[in-house]
Amino acid sequence: MSWLVTGGAGYIGAHVVRALGGAGIPTVVIDDLSSGHASFVPSDVPFVQGTILDRGLIVDTIKKYDVTGVIHVAGFKYAGVSVQRPLHTYEQNVTATAVLLEAMQECAVDKIVFSSSAAVYGTPPxxxxxxxxxxxxxxxxxxxxxxxxxxxxxxxxxxxxxxTSLRYFNVVGSGDPDIYDTSPHNLFPLVFEALVEGRTPRINGDDYPTPDGTNVRDYIHVADLAWSHVVAAQRLEAGESLESAYNLGSGDGVSVKEIMTAIADATGIAFEPDIAPRRSGDPARIVAEGDLAARDLDWRMRHSLTEMVNSAWTARRAAAERA
Incomplete structure (x- = not known):
């Protein structure tokens, strides 16, 4: 038996694949490489390049590798861009999920862990x-x-x-120097690229009602996130019951200014971020409670902010050296 990881060549999916391997669970990956990298998939893990919009490809993969469960990470993950590309977003995230579920039903695969998002809450009250x-x-x-x-x-x-569905906000860090966040929209890679290119990173607003005036958000280490996906898969495989959804949150959060300070320390590049106006609709503080996930999925924050930043920077530098 094995578990299928959709999007397993991406930043988060590749960490899930490694966590499954560490737990002794055989894995197969499907990824269309629209944002992932074949080099992120371990050499001993079967890799099928293709889209999960292709039902026949999924069915063939499930049968060939005796798949008994799915961790569904694949998707179009850019919230801001989705406003300009709604049809593409729905095709990749809704239609593709429906096709995946059809293929699973055809093959009698009855277990799935869905990598969801705290974006389902919008701006909470x-x-x-x-x-x-x-x-x-x-x-x-x-x-x-x-x-x-x-x-x-x-x-x-x-x-x-x-x-079960796992909801989370900002995923950062690296659990393996061969894997790094290549998103053009996420905070860490944006700041790293600015510093490498000699530009000054920017903070959007420093007059919020928070201790240092900047937004406070949840930042969680990607390896911690990956492990809870594995535990969820193990519990489903064992026939145990789970909640329909879990928040993977820190419970207290980190400010953007604290992130900037930690990045300056990790990189050794001293800088004072530029201050831009607030972005419309940006709440001062949003963090998620992770109590249910701690109870059921061995969820906890195993990495400090310093460890998150240092691991991300180490992986970014390793990628530059390989280039």
């Missing part, structure tokens, strides 16, 4: 997000993730699909 916080996504990306959760729920009712 309070500072602490729990699983019961009202869902109010404010981008096609957030909407598509919520619809993905609904698809799993409805398949659970219809055919007994056993599932």
């Amino acid at each position: 309070g500072e602490i997000v729990t699983e019961d916080t009202p869902k109010n996504p404010q981008s096609p990306y957030g909407e598509s993730k919520l619809i993905g959760e609904w698809l799993l729920r409805d398949q659970g009712v219809a055919v007994g699909l056993r599932h």
Whole structure:
């Protein structure tokens, strides 16, 4: 038996693949390499290049590698860009998930861990997000993730699909120097690239009602996130019950200014970030409570902010050396 990881050549998916391997769980990867990298997939893990919009490809992969469960990480993950490309976002995140679920049903694969997003909450009414916080996504990306959760729920009712969805905000760091965040939209790579190119990183607003005036958000280490995906898969494989969704959150968060200070320390590049105006609709503080995940998925923050930044910078420098 093996577990299929969709999007397993991406930043998060590749960490999930390594965590599965560390737990002794055979794995196969499907990825279209639209944002992933074949080099991120370990050489001993079967890699199928293709889109999960291709139902036949999924069915063939499930049968060939005796897949018994799926960790679904693949998707179009750029919330801001999704506003300009809503149809593409829905195709990649909703249609593709439906095709995946059809293929799983055809092959009698009844277990799935869905990599969802805290974007399903939109801008929540309070500072602490729990699983019961009202869902109010404010981008096609957030909407598509919520619809993905609904698809799993409805398949659970219809055919007994056993599932759970993991929601999280900002994933950072590296658990392996061969894997780094290559997103053109995420904070860490944006700041790293600015510094490498001699530009000054920017903070959007420093007059929020927070201790240092900058936004406070959840930042979690990618290896911690990956491990909870593995535990979820193990519990589903063992026939144990799980909640339909879990927040993977820190409970307190980190400010953007603290991030900037930690990056200056890690890189050895002294800088004072430029201050730009606030972005419209940006809340002062949003963090997620992770109590349920701590109870059921061995979730905890195993890495400090310093470790998150240092590991990300080490992986970024290693990539530059390999180039």
